[in-house]
Amino acid sequence: MAKSVPSSDCTRPLAVSSFSPSDATAYSWSYYSQGAIGDQLHWEWYRPDGSLYTSSSFTSIYAGNGCFWGGIYIAGHEPATEPGAWSVKVYYNTQQMFTESFTITPSVASCPWVATSAASWVTITSGASGSGDGTVSFTVSVDSGAARTGTITVAGQTFTVNQSSVVCTAPSIATQPQSQSINSGQTATLSVAATGAAPLSYQWYQGDVDDTSTPVGTNLSSFTTPTLTSTTSYWVRVFNACGHEDSDIATITVHRAVRRHLHRVT
Numbered sequence: 001m002a003k004s005v006p007s008s009d010c011t012r013p014l015a016v017s018s019f020s021p022s023d024a025t026a027y028s029w030s031y032y033s034q035g036a037i038g039d040q041l042h043w044e045w046y047r048p049d050g051s052l053y054t055s056s057s058f059t060s061i062y063a064g065n066g067c068f069w070g071g072i073y074i075a076g077h078e079p080a081t082e083p084g085a086w087s088v089k090v091y092y093n094t095q096q097m098f099t100e101s102f103t104i105t106p107s108v109a110s111c112p113w114v115a116t117s118a119a120s121w122v123t124i125t126s127g128a129s130g131s132g133d134g135t136v137s138f139t140v141s142v143d144s145g146a147a148r149t150g151t152i153t154v155a156g157q158t159f160t161v162n163q164s165s166v167v168c169t170a171p172s173i174a175t176q177p178q179s180q181s182i183n184s185g186q187t188a189t190l191s192v193a194a195t196g197a198a199p200l201s202y203q204w205y206q207g208d209v210d211d212t213s214t215p216v217g218t219n220l221s222s223f224t225t226p227t228l229t230s231t232t233s234y235w236v237r238v239f240n241a242c243g244h245e246d247s248d249i250a251t252i253t254v255h256r257a258v259r260r261h262l263h264r265v266t
Helices: none
Strands: 025-035 040-046 052-059 064-073 084-092 095-104 112-117 122-126 129-131 137-140 148-154 157-163 172-175 180-183 189-191 193-195 201-206 222-224 232-240 243-246 250-255
Touching: 025 084, 025 095, 040 064, 052 064, 112 122, 122 148, 137 157
Parallel strands: 180 250
Antiparallel strands: 025 064, 040 052, 040 084, 084 095, 112 129, 112 148, 122 137, 148 157, 172 193, 189 222, 201 232, 232 243, 232 250
16 A cells, blocks of 8 residues: 555655545556556445445556556545545455555544543532543542442543452540630640541531531641630531541630739838
8 A cells, every 4th residue: 555656667665554635646556577468447436334435446457567556636525524444445357456555544633522421429619521632530439338340431441440348437535625725815726536447527616516507727636726715615527438436525725814902011
């Protein structure tokens, strides 16, 4: 197979086996010897599904040695829209001489694709569609039960995602935040230690346990109060994908500073 053939002699063209939709022509080229005037040359071109695309014939007007070729147009014609494995059967005087196979492969830059997930616990986070080269990113949710298998499909190709069984343990507080006493205008630092399936998250609250109207702090196992001038209570909720546990109340008792008066005795 060749993409071009010499027009004035029988120099063997560069052999190729793959063509792109932008290539102009695919040629089947052969050399013969001791031919006769009137010899019949015939080509049959077959699509990737095996059906006949087209055929052509040529009657030689020369005797002796020579070369011959037949071809099909690709760019702007049906073969450009039918990528895959093509073939051509070559006949000489009604006798099949050989079969050549070649592929028409879309250029990567022009190949559009989409990515989909067939599992609710597999989420495609980026690269849901594109053209040419690209990257598909996905996340999987925490498995709190048996092992499971899901699939994602990218550009018509299916990939399997296996997730092993994980025993999901809800948080358990091992060390409670401790009540403290401070002077008015000071701060206090509270901390909690917990076990459970990672990742663990923390939300501190001001008030009584189960009162979530006043969240404070950040997602840390410790919390430093603002400067306090009155006694205030805090607690923390530790949670993960499997559940949560609330701590005991930690009360920060604030003592007012004792005023001392100095009287001068005369």
